[in-house]
Every structure is written in structure tokens, then in C-alpha cells.
Amino acid sequence: MADKPAIPGAGSAVAEKLERLGLRREADLVFHLPLRYEDETRLTTIRDALPGVPAQFEVEVISCEVAYRPRRQLVAKVRDDSGMLVLRFLNFYPSQQKALQAGARLRVFGEVRGGFFGSEIIHPRFHAVHESEPLPQGLTPVYPTTAGLGQATLRKLIDRALEHVPLDDTLPEDLRRRLTLPELAASVRTLHHPPPDISLEQLETRGHPAWRRVAFDELLAQQLSLRRAHALRRQRGAPVLAPGGRLCDALLAQLPFRLTGAQQRVWREIAADIEAPHPMQRLLQGDVGSGKTVIAALAMLRAVDNGYQAALMAPTEILAEQHYRKLSQWLQPLGLEVAWLSGSQKKRERSAWLEKVGAGDTALVVGTHALIEEGVEFANLGLAIVDEQHRFGVKQRLALKRKGMGADARRAAPSASSPPVGGSEPTLRAWGANTVPHQLTMSATPIPRTLAMSYYADLDVSVIDELPPGRTPVLTKLVSDTRREEVIARVRDACAAGRQAYWVCPLIEESEALQLKTAQETFEHLTAELPGLRIGLVHGRLKAEEKAAVMAAFVANEVQLLVATTVIEVGVDVPNATLMVIEHAERFGLAQLHQLRGRVGRGSFDSACILLYAQPLGETARARLKIIFENSDGFEISRQDLHLRGPGEFIGARQSGLPMLRYADLEDSALVEQARTAAEELLRGDPVIVRSHLERWLGGRGDLLGA
Structure with missing residues (x-):
């Protein structure tokens, strides 16, 4: 588009791919930092390769052919003085086939694994070399990218941007020293081109001081933008809603x-x-x-x-x-x-x-x-x-x-x-x-x-941070869906004692892909299993008046068991309801589970929430169920949910309009607090620094927050 600043060296096709990554200016490229690093500073012999461990080999191509077993693929056999290796490409270009001609000398990087014909690497990265060509002196950065945009192109554009884009420090020197932060220019260059003696672990865990400096600047930009929006709003007028009325x-x-x-x-x-x-x-x-x-x-x-x-x-x-x-x-x-x-x-x-x-x-x-x-x-x-x-x-x-x-x-x-x-x-x-x-x-x-x-x-x-008196703690139980009949019996007993129950399902219609029980199917099954109970069904596709009628009947205790989708997640208050069954609980998020559980325990009766789950459980689902089982405090559940999902997904940053954090770790509360304090200090006395810092990090987009 004509109004977008051009990135030198990027044609229209490359510019379009950069746009997908949010890279519109050369300054954006400078802060497009590596996702991880690869160690190409040393060579490994084929004989010493460890399965699953990335390594670099210098080899000679023995043969290369297009094979059909069972699908079309490119297979090259290579060797060094210690052994043989197969390079396999399931998708390939003619240029790759040409570069893999017999006799070619290559440096190959990838993970070795056992194959049908011996040790092999699937889709290795490789390039032609001359004998005695020196090895790189530092770690090789691997950048976040998109389809059709290769690492070599990104590295070339980023290195050019590093030459052109000024990296003058926007932090006042006294503030930087007080927070013991390294200079920005040195930090950015270190992250793009780590020296040979740097700790790979410190880089990849983002514990290196260079990462800390970048994370601080990102947090500072966010704080400045949001607080400036807050200050601008306070300059507007609003009605004075004075006390004294009756x-x-x-x-x-x-x-x-x-x-x-x-x-x-x-x-x-x-x-x-x-x-x-x-x-x-x-x-x-x-x-x-x-x-x-x-x-x-x-x-x-x-x-x-x-x-x-x-x-x-x-x-x-x-x-x-x-x-x-x-x-x-x-x-x-x-x-x-x-x-x-x-x-x-x-x-x-x-x-x-x-x-x-x-x-x-x-x-x-x-x-x-x-x-x-x-x-x-x-x-x-x-x-x-x-x-x-x-x-x-x-x-x-x-x-x-x-x-x-x-x-x-x-x-x-x-x-x-x-x-x-x-x-x-x-x-x-x-x-x-x-x-x-x-x-x-x-x-x-x-x-x-x-x-x-x-x-x-x-x-x-x-x-x-305080619940009203009289709220009873809700007992949470994790139950495999193989014990469904026991749960149905529990529902029968609760309703026979004069109480009411919910049975929550995640989907309305049958999904072959997910194989989840549907609200309609569950309603029909429970109606057959519990003939003495009055059972209602509520889901998002009911007409409003039908939904209202069922809900009103449940509130009036004319319906004893309510089968529902998550439309009842919030806003339903029936003190007589003491039992909540959540079908396929492993498919729900922590916030949803906590909200649903909060529909019971609203009166003075003992209440329970049964989380029915299907085996096998994935690692994340198992972690979620463990958190909800062990905690009833919503703040602790949210803290652990944030740890599991990350801030962007936790708050739905895309929907909220808030800027995503790429480098800062919100669990580092000390750094967040330092950025918050620094923002207040800069907004009070350094408007020029505020403008230049926001321009560098948000490219003028921060003003959207003041809308």
C-alpha cells in the first residue's frame, strides 16, 4: 500500500510477507528478535551424532535421486570420514535437487534420527562450502517467520536495518544506571549476533541482561502508552455525580x-x-x-x-x-x-x-x-x-x-x-x-x-476480595466418564432430597472430530435414565422466549435438572441448585470451569461440582484439571491460568485492542513494577523521551489506546 513506509531491499512480494509479521518499517526489523539460536560454530562427525540433538556436519554428496516410496521425495546420500547419512526432503525445489549433485561439498544442519535405510535427517538446512571454509564465530539466529519468507532473507534484511536504524538510547542515563540495565544498542546487537562465548542457555531462557533490557523497554512503551491514554481521558469532562440524593x-x-x-x-x-x-x-x-x-x-x-x-x-x-x-x-x-x-x-x-x-x-x-x-x-x-x-x-x-x-x-x-x-x-x-x-x-x-x-x-x-457471608464452599470432584452411572445416581439423590442440579455440555451438535457428548444427546439420555425428574434443556440456539421459559421454570424449581451449554456460565443465581456436573471438563478453560462451579454453593446447602473427563488426558488438560481441583480462590486460579496460557491469550489481546507483549515476562513482577514507576517519572518530566520511545516501539500505533 502506498501509505506504508518501504523497507529497503524488500520487493512487493517480500513486503507483503513482512506485513503479515507486523514488520512495516526498518525499525520494526531491528526489534524482530530471534526465536531461538542454532550452534553452527562447530562440526560433528556422523559417527558421533546423537539422536534428536541438532548438529552440523560437513559432508560430500555420494548420490541424489527422486524416489517414489510411497510418495515423491528427494533422497540424497552423503558421507564424511566417519560414516554415511541420508538427507530426505518430502517437499523440495529444483534448486535443491541441483545443489545436491554427486561430489558437492556441503555443511548440513539438523537432527539425526533412525530411518528405514539407516541414520537420516528430514528437511535439513544445508549450503555449499569450499574446503577449509571458516566456521561462523557466533550462534546463528532463527527468527519468527511466515510461509515463503526464508531465514536467509530475514537475516539479510535485519542486518541491513541494523546498519541504518539509529539505536540511540531513549532511557536517561541516570535511570538506566539506577536499574542496572545495559545499553540498548549493545543489547539488540548481542541478541541478533551473539558472540561465541555467550551462554546459549541464558539466551534461550531469556535470562541474559540483553533480553532484560529489551523486555524493560517493551514494558515501558506499553506503560507510557496506556498511562498517556489515561491522562488524555482525564482532560475530558464528565457529569459530576454528587452525593446527597436519597x-x-x-x-x-x-x-x-x-x-x-x-x-x-x-x-x-x-x-x-x-x-x-x-x-x-x-x-x-x-x-x-x-x-x-x-x-x-x-x-x-x-x-x-x-x-x-x-x-x-x-x-x-x-x-x-x-x-x-x-x-x-x-x-x-x-x-x-x-x-x-x-x-x-x-x-x-x-x-x-x-x-x-x-x-x-x-x-x-x-x-x-x-x-x-x-x-x-x-x-x-x-x-x-x-x-x-x-x-x-x-x-x-x-x-x-x-x-x-x-x-x-x-x-x-x-x-x-x-x-x-x-x-x-x-x-x-x-x-x-x-x-x-x-x-x-x-x-x-x-x-x-x-x-x-x-x-x-x-x-x-x-x-x-471477600465473599458475602452464608456462601458454602463447593466440593470439587474429578471423575472419569467411565463412572457416568455413579454420577447419574448422585444427581438422582440430590434431586430426591429437594435440591436441583446442572449438567453442562460443551457442544450442541455432534462433532465427529471431537467426539463430544452433545447437550441434545445428553438431555435425551438423562430423560431416559431419570424418568422421575423434570429435566430442562437450554442452549444458544433456542429462541429467546423458549430459553427464558426454561430458565424461569428452573428458578421456580419446576425443573429439577437443567441440561445446558455454557450459556449458563454467568448470570444464573439459583440458591437451591447444589450440584454441577461438567461434561468433558478437559475441554474447558480454567476461567469457564471456575465460573460454572460458581453457579452452585449460592445458598446454605452443601454443594458439589463434578468434573467428568475423558481419557486419555493431554498434558495441558491434566494441568488445568489439577489447578481447578486444588484451588477455589479465583485469583490463584487466574495466576496459574496466566502461567499456562500467557498474557495475550488470557485476556484476548486481539479482541481487547491491547498491544501484545512479545518479550516481557509478566511473572517478573519486579520488572513490571520498575517499568510502571519509570513511566510515571518520564511522563512527569520528559515528553520528548516519551514521544521517541513510543515511536520506536509502537510506530505511532499507541495512540489507538486513547480512543
């Missing part, structure tokens, strides 16, 4: 429970934010069942008390409807109407709600993605709440907030005063075009501290 106190007075200490602390943090004249950007996280919804309700009431609208958006209809029912139950006695918007609504019902919300006749709105669709307008949205925020893309989250921007251009309304409790809703206020709503995001997937410090540096974070 709705919050009225809600607390009528609730059948008292807020926990953690809930009270979190509410104070949020209340302080929304009293300020700049937009709140806060993440509220708390384990399953910790009581985030009541905090959301208090924040929404504070908006209404001040004459503004508040909206809550959830990713699934079941979760959104759960919020709608809970908020309606709490707020209707206060004289407040809650609007409901979802994609499955009848057109007439949806139009009626849209008219009321647009006119400001209804101040509270709950819904799914339907809240951000075209045609949905708010009179003056003062607070936007997004639940399970990691399930939404960055554009979806921003879209809800933007629904409230510039609302005065559409409508002006007189100032408001709080109505008497049980009276009519307050009149809505008008506000300025540069004003944006406060935003609260919520998550029941606890985020480990180092991850929060890194990927959520632009958010203020509140944590509910």
Missing part, C-alpha cells in the same frame, strides 16, 4: 443483606471517581458471587439521583436478563423503571423502550449488544457499565460510551433534583459536547496483579 440510601435500607467490608470499600472508590468532573475509567473485579451487581446498582442510582441516565451492557442474553430481573426487583420499589433491550425483542416492545430511553422518560437501561446498535439514543447517558468486559471487542465497549457524547446537541433538559422515594423519576440534565459518560467495567475473571499493572495500566482497579 436513592442509594433507600436501596441499602431495603436490601435483605448488609454490604461486606470489601463492597463498602469498592463503593467508596467508585463514588469518589464519579463525583469528579472527569470521566471515571475503572475496572471492578471480583470472584464469582462476590456481589458486583449491587455495586453497579448503587452507581446507577447515583447517576439517576443527579439527573442522568445509566446503562448496563452484558455479553449474553441470559446474563443481561439476570441483571435486568435483579435490578428491577431492587429498584421498582423505589419507583424506578428499568428498560430492557435485547436482539430477540419483538419490534413493538423494542420501539416502545427506544422511545422512552431517547426521550429520557426512563433513566435506567439494561441490555445486550442491542444497546449499541444504530437507532439507540440516550437523552443524556451519565454512566456506562460493561459486565464481563473481556467478552466484548474494544469497539463495542467504546460504542456504548460514545452513545453519551455530545448529547446536548440532540436535547437539552432542565436541571434535576432527586424525587421522593417511590415518586417519579428525576428530570434529566443537559451536558456539554465535550462531556463523556463515566465508565465502569466489571469482570468475574480475577486478573493477576502483574497483568493488571501491565495490560490495565490505563484503568483504576477495584477488587472485591
